[in-house]
Amino acid sequence: MKRISIALCLVVAACGGEDDSEPVAWKDMSFEQRYEFMEEVVTPQMAETFAAFDPKFEGMSCPTCHGAGATDGSYAMPSAQIPPLPGTPEAFLEYAMDPEIGRWSTWMYETVVPQMADLLQVARFDPTTETGEFSCGNCHTLQAVEP
Numbered sequence: 001m002k003r004i005s006i007a008l009c010l011v012v013a014a015c016g017g018e019d020d021s022e023p024v025a026w027k028d029m030s031f032e033q034r035y036e037f038m039e040e041v042v043t044p045q046m047a048e049t050f051a052a053f054d055p056k057f058e059g060m061s062c063p064t065c066h067g068a069g070a071t072d073g074s075y076a077m078p079s080a081q082i083p084p085l086p087g088t089p090e091a092f093l094e095y096a097m098d099p100e101i102g103r104w105s106t107w108m109y110e111t112v113v114p115q116m117a118d119l120l121q122v123a124r125f126d127p128t129t130e131t132g133e134f135s136c137g138n139c140h141t142l143q144a145v146e147p
Contacts, residue, residue, distance in 0.1 A: 023121075027121075046116070049115060
């Protein structure tokens, strides 16, 4: 019996056992690691979040956010296939006066942006201090500001 226990321990150790390593931050991931992370973590969690807000997102997949980038393999963001947002805070406030757009904007700001920032392990943009890395512009293109 002792030999079986020792053998099992050796097999578990050889196979790696439990992975106690720290998760790799998004900025430090290779393209392959990012793809796997998006597929296994981000897409399922964000699909659940979006579908809870609007059932039309129940079939959410890579093209939902990445548009043509999901087809060509670049997965470039921000995506031109997501509705663009006004390019200035003033224009955005006016844009968000529409009740439906305001509902989406509030939900995105309070739910999606913090969740994605947490998943990617980056600081959420704070408009009051103008610090942080993740904001609306990471996914949405911003309309050009006319001089």
